Amino acid sequence: MTDAYIYDALRTPRGKGRKDGSLHEVTSLRLSALTLNAVKERNNLDGHAVEDVIWGNVTQVKEQGGCLARSAVLASDLDERIPGLSINRFCASGMEAVNLAANQIKGGAGKAYIAGGVEMMGRVPMGSDGAAIAVDPTLAMDQYFVPQGISADIIATEYGFAREQADALAVESQRRAKHAWDEGRFDKSVITVRDQNGLAILDRDEYMRPQTDMQSLGALNPAFQMMGEQMPGFDKIAMMKYPHLERINHIHHAGNSSGIVDGAAAVLIGNKEFGEQYGLTPRARIKATGKIGTDPTIMLTGPVPVTQKILTDNGMVIGDIDLFEVNEAFAAVVLRFQQAFDVDPNVVNVNGGSIAMGHPLGATGAIIIGALLDELERQDKEMGLATLCIASGMGAATIIERV
Numbered sequence: 001m002t003d004a005y006i007y008d009a010l011r012t013p014r015g016k017g018r019k020d021g022s023l024h025e026v027t028s029l030r031l032s033a034l035t036l037n038a039v040k041e042r043n044n045l046d047g048h049a050v051e052d053v054i055w056g057n058v059t060q061v062k063e064q065g066g067c068l069a070r071s072a073v074l075a076s077d078l079d080e081r082i083p084g085l086s087i088n089r090f091c092a093s094g095m096e097a098v099n100l101a102a103n104q105i106k107g108g109a110g111k112a113y114i115a116g117g118v119e120m121m122g123r124v125p126m127g128s129d130g131a132a133i134a135v136d137p138t139l140a141m142d143q144y145f146v147p148q149g150i151s152a153d154i155i156a157t158e159y160g161f162a163r164e165q166a167d168a169l170a171v172e173s174q175r176r177a178k179h180a181w182d183e184g185r186f187d188k189s190v191i192t193v194r195d196q197n198g199l200a201i202l203d204r205d206e207y208m209r210p211q212t213d214m215q216s217l218g219a220l221n222p223a224f225q226m227m228g229e230q231m232p233g234f235d236k237i238a239m240m241k242y243p244h245l246e247r248i249n250h251i252h253h254a255g256n257s258s259g260i261v262d263g264a265a266a267v268l269i270g271n272k273e274f275g276e277q278y279g280l281t282p283r284a285r286i287k288a289t290g291k292i293g294t295d296p297t298i299m300l301t302g303p304v305p306v307t308q309k310i311l312t313d314n315g316m317v318i319g320d321i322d323l324f325e326v327n328e329a330f331a332a333v334v335l336r337f338q339q340a341f342d343v344d345p346n347v348v349n350v351n352g353g354s355i356a357m358g359h360p361l362g363a364t365g366a367i368i369i370g371a372l373l374d375e376l377e378r379q380d381k382e383m384g385l386a387t388l389c390i391a392s393g394m395g396a397a398t399i400i401e402r403v
Contacts, residue, residue, distance in 0.1 A: 051110025056093025095365025302395020
C-alpha cells in the first residue's frame with residue numbers, strides 16, 4: 001500500500017453568507033478556481049500534475065451544479081487534461097474529498113490529487129436543492145425526520161448538557177479564534193481573495209464576533225423551540241422515537257451554532273514520487289480515514305462512533321491522538337465528543353471553530369484538516385484526528401500523522 005502525504009493545505013477567508021457579505025459577489029466557480037490556482041502557484045505545478053480534482057459541495061444546484069469540480073478546473077489555470085469530480089456527503093463533503101483522494105493514491109490510482117470543496121451559502125441557500133429525507137413523506141415519516149437544530153437539542157437533552165455549557169463553549173470558540181488570528185496562526189494557510197483587478201476583497205474571516213460573552217448569548221432566544229413545540233411539532237416526532245424523553249430541552253441559538261458563511265479550501269495530496277518530482281516536502285501522512293452511518297433522527301452524534309471505529313480499525317486508542325478538530329456544527333456536538341472520550345477541552349478545536357468562524361458546508365472538512373495540520377506543526381505534535389457530524393445520520397473522520 002502506497003502512503004498518501006499532505007503537501008499543502010489552504011483556504012479562503014470565510015465571508016458572511018448573506019448579501020452584505022464580502023464574498024457575496026464572487027461565484028462558487030470563481031472562488032473554486034482561485035483556490036485551485038493558489039495550490040498550483042504555491043507548489044509550482046505544471047501540466048497534468050494531478051490525477052483529478054475532487055471537490056465537495058453540498059447544495060449542488062444552480063451555480064454549484066453540473067459537476068462544479070470540472071467547471072472549476074476549466075476556469076482555473078490547471079491543465080484541461082485534469083478531470084474533476086463533485087461529491088456530496090453533506091457537511092463532510094470536503095473531508096470525504098480528501099479521504100477519497102488519499103485512498104485512491106494508497107491504491108495506486110495516480111500520484112497526486114487536489115481535494116477540497118466550496119460552499120457559497122449566501123448565493124446558493126442551504127436546502128434549496130431539496131432532500132428526500134426532508135420532503136418525501138414516505139421516507140421522512142418512517143425515519144422520524146426532524147431538522148438538525150432539533151437534533152442538536154435532542155443531544156443536549158439526552159446527554160444532559162445545559163445551555164450554560166453550550167454558551168460557554170461558544171464564548172471560548174470566539175476567544176480562541178480571535179487569539180489565533182491575532183497571533184498569525186492562519187497566515188500560511190489563508191489566501192487573500194482578490195477581484196478582477198487584483199484588489200483584495202477579503203483576507204480575514206469576517207463572521208467572527210470576539211465581543212461575544214455569556215451575557216450577550218443569554219439574551220438570545222432558543223432558535224428551534226418554536227418549530228419543535230408548535231406546528232409542525234417536531235418535538236412530538238422526536239419523542240415518538242425516544243419515548244423516554246419527557247421533553248426536549250431547547251438550548252441552541254445563533255450564538256452557539258455554526259455560522260452561515262461562504263468559503264473554499266483545498267488540500268494537495270500525493271505519494272512520495274510526486275513530492276520528489278516537484279521538490280516538495282511532505283507535511284503529514286494521511287494515516288487513516290473512516291465513515292459510518294448513525295441514527296438519522298438524533299443525526300449529529302456521528303463523531304463519536306466514527307472515532308471509535310477509526311481507532312479500533314487501526315489498532316489505536318484515544319490517548320494516541322494529540323490534537324482534535326471536531327466541527328462545531330452545534331455546541332452539543334462538541335460537548336458530546338468531549339464527554340464520550342473524556343478528552344481535555346484544551347486539545348479540541350485549539351484555534352476556535354465553526355461557531356466563531358462559520359461552516360461553509362462543502363469546504364469545512366478540508367478546512368479542519370488543514371487547521372489540524374497547522375496546529376500539529378505549531379505545537380510540534382505528532383498525531384491528529386479531525387471529524388464531523390453529518391446530516392441524515394453519518395460521521396466521518398481522518399487521522400493525520402506528521403512526518
